[in-house]
Amino acid sequence: MRRLRRLPMDVWFEPLLIVVLTVGYVIWYQATTFTETEQAALGWDNLRTTILEHIKLTLVATVIVVVIAIPLGILLTRPSMRWLNPIAINIANVGQAAPAVGLLVLFTFWLGTGFRTAVIGLVVYAILPILQNTIVGLRQVDQRTIEASRGIGYSAGRTLVQVELPLAVPVILNGVRTALVILVGTATLSTFIGATSLGTLITTGVTLFLPKLLVSGAILVGLLALIIDWIGRLVELFATPRGIS
Secondary structure, eight states: OHHHHTOOHHHHHHHHHHHHHHHHHHHHHHHOOOOHHHHHHHSHHHHHHHHHHHHHHHHHHHHHHHHHHHHHHHHHTSGGGGGGHHHHHHHHHHHHHSOHHHHHHHHHHHHOSSHHHHHHHHHHHHHHHHHHHHHHHHHTSOHHHHHHHHHTTOOHHHHIIIIIHHHHHHHHHHHHHHHHHHHHHHGGGGGGGTOOSTHHHHHHHHHTTOHHHHHHHHHHHHHHHHHHHHHHHHHHHHHSOTTTO
């Protein structure tokens, strides 16, 4: 309860914004007359499937990125491997710098269309924030703290798990949250390579000149990004060891 009272104001403001946008969209949805195509796309059964597919795509890509980027970031902060740092960051930077649509299309030539290709493209695109934040978070741990833990008999592995990682958690989780928000938005582009996502509503709206579909897709993606960002902020705040927050 004490931590709840200490939460920053923006953490309380974000759910309020989510509620306002959701209520506004529901009111607009109920009051709007849709064409048959719009009704088919925005009917609850179809809309629920589209939203769930978008969330699934985002979460699968995030899990893979976390499994790759955090261990790699830890490895690159070890004294014997630090010389690889610039190489790894520059490679990850290529994925971030390349246009997301171009990246997905290139992977399509190699792997074909569909969910798997979309996930791989998103992983390449989102690996940099988590990798960079893992490295930064571990590097900013005070060297004297590490030396003190080694001085009381902790092994290198135990120091990493019980000292370095807990102190780096806020920065690492910030990278995970950033990657999640990036992936929510970028996942809309997967519709161009045959993977179902909320981007399907947006592209259908643009192609068939149906602005209501376009608006619905944009609002739902925005709401999903806000919800994930808010949940990420809460996890980040509650996972931060006392005395750091």
